[in-house]
Amino acid sequence: MVPFQRFFEQHADAVWRYCSAAVGPSHADDVFQETFLAALRAYDRRRTSASPAAWIMAIAHNKAMDHHRSTGRRALPVAELPEIARADPEPVLDAGHWARVRTLPPKQRAALTLRYAADLSHAEVARALGCSEDAARRSAHEGLKTLRAELLP
C-alpha cells in the first residue's frame, strides 16, 4: 500500500476540483479537509484491489452530501457567483454551470460532478456511488439534458 502522503498528493487535485464543483468555492475547503481526514483514518483498512480514485471520491461524495444536508441547501449557489467572478473573471460561464449543477437532483448532481469535475470514468462513478454503470450514465445523461434545456436555449 502506498504511503498516505503519496496517495494524498496523487488525488488532492481531483478531490479539490470535485469539492469546488460539488459544494462551491466557499465550502470546498471544509469538505476537502473532512474527506482526507476520513480517508487517513480508514486508509489501512482500504481494499487495495479497489480503484483508489473511486474510493476517495466515494468519501468526498459522502462528505459533500453531509454538507448539503447540514446546510439544507440554504446557501443559494447564485449567491456565490460574484465571489468567483472576482477571483477569476475568465471562466464565469463554467462557474455558472457548476452553480446550476448544484441545484440538480442529488443523483444527477453526483454523477455529473464525479464525471466532469473529478474526471472519473462512468465505471468509477458507479463504484463511487455504489450503483450500476448504466445508472451512473443515465443520471449523467439526465443531468446534462436538464442543463442543456436551461443553459443553452
Add this chain to the structure above:
Amino acid sequence: MTVIPPPPSDDAGLARATKRFLGAAAAEADVVYAELDSPVGPLVAAATTLGLARLAYRDHNGGLDVVLDTLAARLSPRIVEAPRRLDAVRRELDEYFAGARRSFGLPIDLALAGPFGREVLRACAQIPFGATSSYQAVAAAAGRPRASRATGNALGANPVPIVVPCHRVLRTGGGIGGYTGGLGIKEHLLGLEGVAL
C-alpha cells in the same frame, strides 16, 4: 453531447487546503516524516508517537520514495509529512554537527529492529561521544559474546544511525568496518568526534 468543462483551477485554494489538511493529519497519522539537510547529505527522519523510528541517509537508501515505501510496509501506511513534528530531531542533529552536543536526548522507537537488534542497539547507545568499541565487545554487551557477525548485521541495519552511534563500532584491530551510509560518512562522524583513525 454537451460536456461540462471542469471548474476553474484554483491553485491557491488547493495550496491553502493542503496546508490545513497536513497540519491536522500530523496528529492522526501513525508515522510523520521530514526531510533534513546535514553536512553528511540529505536525511529522512520519521517518528511514531513513541519517538524517532528512522533516520535514513536519503540517497544511500534509495531515495525518499523507497524510504517511505519501506516505512509503509514495516510500520504503517498512514504516513504524512510533518516537518514541525521533527523539529526536536532537527535541532539536536544541528547541535551535534556544530560540535555543541555530545549525546542525544530524543525518544527513540526501535520498532524497525528485531529483538536481538534492539539489544545490540541499546548496547551501542552506551558508547560515549569520541570513544570507539568493537563488534565483539558490543556482542558481549548485548549478551551474545560469540555473535559478532550477527551484531555487525544488526548495526548495519541500525534504523537510527548517528543518534544510535553505530559509527563508533570498529573492527577488532582497528579496521573501520562497514557503515549504513557508506564509509565516507563513518569517517566524517568519527572525525567530528575527534577519533584518530
